[in-house]
Amino acid sequence: MVLLRIDPFPSQDDLNMLWLEAWGSREPKDFSGVLSRSLAHIGAYADGRLVGFVNVAWDGGAHAFILDTCVDPRMRRKGIATRMIIEATNVARERGAKWLHVDFEPHLTSFYRSCGFRQTEAGLIKLK
Template identity: 75%
Template structure:
């Protein structure tokens, strides 16, 4: 079972490799400046290899937001994403967040409900 690490600050190369495999697309940017402003981020490591990741962004107050939950395709269906989300939830609460938000595609509804998220109404504007 992979080891979870809190705030591991993975290299741009590590995140790019995971992102490309998990999302079947090149990483959109260097995450280094993003992670420095995050409430937390959690990495799942199999040995020294980053195999899972989730970022917890926040508003500087009581709201935190799960972003970029990713698991390498070779490591899926082992509970890694669930462990990442639960650890991110624990750390966000420990660091003062009172609300944890997540947006997801419809096919992930069951996963996020199993992680404790409740459905809500929200609004969205596409800016680009």
């Protein structure tokens, strides 16, 4: 059974392990500054282990942003990401956001559309 937790503030080790498994990222990151400024974040736990994560960043006003959606590859295709996005949407709404944005790669279009997002035009500049 997978449980969702709102604002669980996972340990740096747990987040870095999930990043390694989900993204292949071997360089440890410090998430404390990011999570302290988020509108919310959702953690998915199986047997006490972090197996999924999504961050809801925001501008301090009407706009919130889905970032870093990830699920442990061994736990994918079980609806965990969908459940996290639905929960993140509800929490963002409850906490006052009026708009929820997400950027994604083309292969994720059907996933985010199934979660209720509609396609819009956007721009992006890679800074580093």
